[in-house]
Amino acid sequence: MSAVVVPPSATLREQVRQSARNLPGTYRMIGEDGEVLYVGKSKAIRTRLLSYFRAREGEKAYRLVREASRVEFDYEPNEFAALLRELRLIKRYRPRYNVRYRRDALYSFLKLTSDGAPRLFVVRQVADDAATYFGPFRGGRRIADGVRELNDALGLRDCAQSVPIHYADQGELFPIERTPRCHRFELSLCAGPCAGGCTRAEYARLVELARAFLDGIGNEPIRRIEERMRAAVERWDFEHAAALRDRLMRLEMLREEFGRLREALENLTFRYVLPGVNGDDRLYLVRRGTVRAEMPYPRSRKERQRADRIAREILEAPEPRGTMVSTRKVEEILLLAHWFRTRPEELSRTAPLDGPTPPARRRAIKGLSARSRAAEGGMCVAPTPALTLP
Numbered sequence: 001m002s003a004v005v006v007p008p009s010a011t012l013r014e015q016v017r018q019s020a021r022n023l024p025g026t027y028r029m030i031g032e033d034g035e036v037l038y039v040g041k042s043k044a045i046r047t048r049l050l051s052y053f054r055a056r057e058g059e060k061a062y063r064l065v066r067e068a069s070r071v072e073f074d075y076e077p078n079e080f081a082a083l084l085r086e087l088r089l090i091k092r093y094r095p096r097y098n099v100r101y102r103r104d105a106l107y108s109f110l111k112l113t114s115d116g117a118p119r120l121f122v123v124r125q126v127a128d129d130a131a132t133y134f135g136p137f138r139g140g141r142r143i144a145d146g147v148r149e150l151n152d153a154l155g156l157r158d159c160a161q162s163v164p165i166h167y168a169d170q171g172e173l174f175p176i177e178r179t180p181r182c183h184r185f186e187l188s189l190c191a192g193p194c195a196g197g198c199t200r201a202e203y204a205r206l207v208e209l210a211r212a213f214l215d216g217i218g219n220e221p222i223r224r225i226e227e228r229m230r231a232a233v234e235r236w237d238f239e240h241a242a243a244l245r246d247r248l249m250r251l252e253m254l255r256e257e258f259g260r261l262r263e264a265l266e267n268l269t270f271r272y273v274l275p276g277v278n279g280d281d282r283l284y285l286v287r288r289g290t291v292r293a294e295m296p297y298p299r300s301r302k303e304r305q306r307a308d309r310i311a312r313e314i315l316e317a318p319e320p321r322g323t324m325v326s327t328r329k330v331e332e333i334l335l336l337a338h339w340f341r342t343r344p345e346e347l348s349r350t351a352p353l354d355g356p357t358p359p360a361r362r363r364a365i366k367g368l369s370a371r372s373r374a375a376e377g378g379m380c381v382a383p384t385p386a387l388t389l390p
Contacts, residue, residue, distance in 0.1 A: 009053060009065045009066055012053075012065060012068065012069075012070065012071060013050065013053045013065075015070075015071070016046065016049045016050060016053075016071060017046075017050065020045050020046035020049055020050075020073060021045065021046055021075070022044040022045065022046045022047055023044070023045055023075045023076075023277055024041075024042065024043045024044070024045070024075065024076050024077070024078055024079050024081070024082045024277065025041070025042070025045045025073055025074050025075040025076045025082050025085075026039065026040065026041045026073065026074055026076065026082055026085045026086050026089060027039070027040055027041075027042070027045060027048070027049060027071055027072065027073035027074075028071070028072045028073070028089065028093075028095075029064055029065075029067075029068040029071055029095075029097070030068060030069060030070050030071070030072060031067055031068060031069055032069040035096075036089075036093040036095050037064060037067060037068055037095055037096065037097050038064055038068075038095050038097035038098055039086055039089045039090050039093060039095050039098055040086065041079075041082040041083055041085065041086035042082070043079050043082070045073050045075065049071060049073070052064065052065045053065060060097065064097055075277070077274070077276030077277055077280035077281070077282050078274045078275070078276050078277070078282065080272075080274055080284075080339065081274075081276075081282065081294075083335060083339065084291060084332075084335070087331055087332060087335055091331065107124075107135065107136035107137060107138060107334065108122050108123065108124055108135065108136070108137050108138075108140035108143055108144075109122070109123050109124075109125075109126055109133045109134065109135035109136055109137070109325075109330075110122060110123075110133065110134040110135055110137070110143065110147060110214070111123045111131050111132070111133055111134075112131060112132040112133075112134070112207070112210070112211070113131050113161065114129075114130040114131050114132070115161060116165045117157055117165045117193040117194075117203055118156075118207050119156065119157055119158060119159075119161070120147055120150065120151060120156055120158075120210060121144075121147060121158065122140055122143050122144045122147055124140070126325075126330045132211075133325050133330070134214055134258070134261075134325070135261070135325060135330075136261075136325070136330065136333065136334060137257060137261065142253065142257070143254065143257065145250050145253075146250050146251060146253055146254025146257070147254065148250075149221075149225075149247045149250045149251045149254070150210060150213065150221055150251060150254060151189075151190075152184075152189040152190075152247070153221035153222075153224050153225055153247075153251065154206045154209055154210055154220070154221055154224070155188075155189065155190050155191035155192075155198075155206055156190070156191070156206055156207065156210060157184075157190055157191070157193055157194065158184070158190075159181055159182060159194065163181050163194050164194065165193050165194055166193070166194060166195065166196050167193055167196065167198065167199050167200045167203070168196040168197065168198055168199045168202075169199040169200060169201075170196070170200070179195060180192050180194060180195040180197070181194050181195070185197055191203055191206060209221070213255070214258055215258075216255075216258060216259060216262060221251055222248065222251055222252065222255070225244055225247055225248045225251060226248065228244055229241050229244040229245060229248065232244060264337070265288045265289055265325075265333075266288065268286060268287075268288055268289035268333070268336055268337065268340075269286060269287045269288055269353050270286055270350040270351060270352060270353050271283060271284070271285055271286070271311065271350060271351045271352070271353055271355070271357070272284040272285075272286055272346075272349060272350050273297060273349050273350075273351075274349060280296065281296065281297035282294060282295070282296065282297060283295050283296070283297045283298065283307060283357070285307075285310060285311050285314055285353060286336065286353070287314050287315070287319070287353060288319060288333070289329070289332065289333035289336050289337060290326075290329045290332045290333060290336070291332070291336075292314045293310050293311075293314065295307060295310075298357055304356070304357040307357045308356060308357055311353050311354065311357075312354075314353065315353060315354055
């Protein structure tokens, strides 16, 4: 009598049926060699995992359950916690069956390089390098048009990184007359660091003017274009003045985009309270779109004092200027922005980060209206529009 061979996927399915529960959490599909093949999350772990075994041949889920030798899962107190955990596990293991969040492709970033003559340009992804990043933004083409005008107004180079740089104060054994690598220097649109058109300090000054403009504390590019436009009108060169007006409009659009982004990042700063499974309620301390601390909802005076102290430390910690973002935090900023944009009702569970933590009350945790909470002395936050990144 021959033995019945049970397919690995059937064994795996039986393990899931016996051990998994319908609670929020994350799961990991693991291969025979211990490789994490896939990381996922769900509001109901058991139902989600069992759905993999109904996949048809040719589907990713079908291939995945046949390559996996085991499934590991961890429960979380709520869906938000599962979403954060999923993101962190994906960044940790980089599973080959996972793909980047589709929403990431909707955004672009402004990159300021850190080489000898920094360049400013638009990119789709943030790299783990020493550059400075501003963003995220929607609409890469509009941002690229504004950045081009910013580069032209201040004279920042836009050539390839491989172009050699020769500043005017760069010592050379034998003086050589260098010619610009492009026409922008001849048109007074570039300071010409490749051809000795400026000193290192002069170029660094231009870069700082660009930073100040992007941070909303400087207006030099706008001033320069307006000055040139007035000069063109005075000499009756109205065609050139009209072209400068169009360039000015693109610069002002860029300034407005950065203003909206600064406001969006600052709006993503609050205390966020969520009810959890089996009373495991949670308090999240969020600043500029990233969760800086997470803890069980404080129910005693001592626990509230501790939460208030941590919140003060988070607010007092140094932060990137204006619209600068940490390369390690971009995915989390996008995640939180997407969470609150698609669930605007969750804003009723938020409170100012610099305010006191209220006593634990199930009514407050479930999300009372701002008006009723203010009347009762509980958590209070001014009505906030849905958080949307530019």
